[in-house]
Amino acid sequence: xxxxxxxxxxxxxxxxxxxxxxxxxxxxxxxxxxxxxxxxxxxxxxxxxxxxxxxxxxxxxxxxxxxxxxxxxxxxxxxxxxxxxxxxxxxxx
Numbered sequence: 883x884x885x886x887x888x889x890x891x892x893x894x895x896x897x898x899x900x901x902x903x904x905x906x907x908x909x910x911x912x913x914x915x916x917x918x919x920x921x922x923x924x925x926x927x928x929x930x931x932x933x934x935x936x937x938x939x940x941x942x943x944x945x946x947x948x949x950x951x952x953x954x955x956x957x958x959x960x961x962x963x964x965x966x967x968x969x970x971x972x973x974x975x
Contacts, residue, residue, distance in 0.1 A: 911953045923969075935970065942963055
């Protein structure tokens with residue numbers, strides 16, 4: 883990309899570069915969260931309470947970090963966490 887002599891739309895080009903970086907980070911974070919959630923679902927399905935409890939802490943941490951960085955909405959993270967916690971607590975009963 884050639885540097886422009888005029889400053890007419892250099893700001894727009896910079897925003898496009900920033901968007902690429904942010905999108906890559908968001909996709910990576912969402913993928914990590916989904917993978918952890920799937921592992922937790924598998925542990926619940928396999929009735930492995932100890933593994934499920936360990937994974938639950940990791941999943942909670944991942945959801946909270948994603949919400950803190952505005953990758954996902956904080957209430958969406960809260961809803962997902964509540965649903966997963968409900969499944970794990972039902973496993974222990």
